[in-house]
């Protein structure tokens with residue numbers, strides 16, 4: 001009886017507020033959750049998890065030492081992935097960030113990737129001001145999905161972004177030149193000593209932000225770092 005009532009409520013909710021595909025905006029069928037079947041099949045998967053010597057890993061060569069580098073999707077301007085990321089970042093679709101985290105985790109589990117041996121997952125922190133206006137850090141939810149799938153703990157308390165002030169504004173100007181190395185701090189260095197950290201971000205472009213985070217993480221004793229993103233911007 002309860003199942004019937006639930007299904008009735010679900011279809012009523014769906015009629016009033018139809019769920020839409022976060023890739024193309026079409027109305028979803030009742031069994032579809034985030035993406036329509038067409039978008040699901042067209043997802044531009046990077047397959048980077050199958051090979052540690054991938055294009056994204058090469059983007060970091062000579063900049064910071066990394067154990068393993070991966071990304072779920074490839075990101076192009078104006079593409080379906082841009083839509084997906086927009087929903088995740090600006091339209092409150094934390095659930096989709098968790099979903100993509102799980103998806104990547106499940107793919108990594110099918111390989112012999114060293115990412116599976118990471119001790120702790122750490123999301124790239126969101127700027128305090130942006131966290132205030134947006135209300136959440138999308139990377140936390142991607143981290144959560146990966147953590148669930150890989151059975152690795154995650155924490156947003158280790159790596160922090162100091163609060164905004166004039167010097168931060170100045171530093172952000174330097175951002176254009178890839179010089180952001182000082183804007184992340186380690187709140188608890190001892191918490192990550194001797195650990196393999198998996199740093200996670202939403203979209204990776206030049207890698208400057210990730211590089212700054214990794215530089216901070218590497219200040220702790222005997223730390224190894226891997227990196228995973230929802231999507232890699234290709235250009």
Ligand SMILES: [Zn+2]
Pocket residue numbers: 021022023024025026035036037038039040
């Ligand atoms: Zn779609």
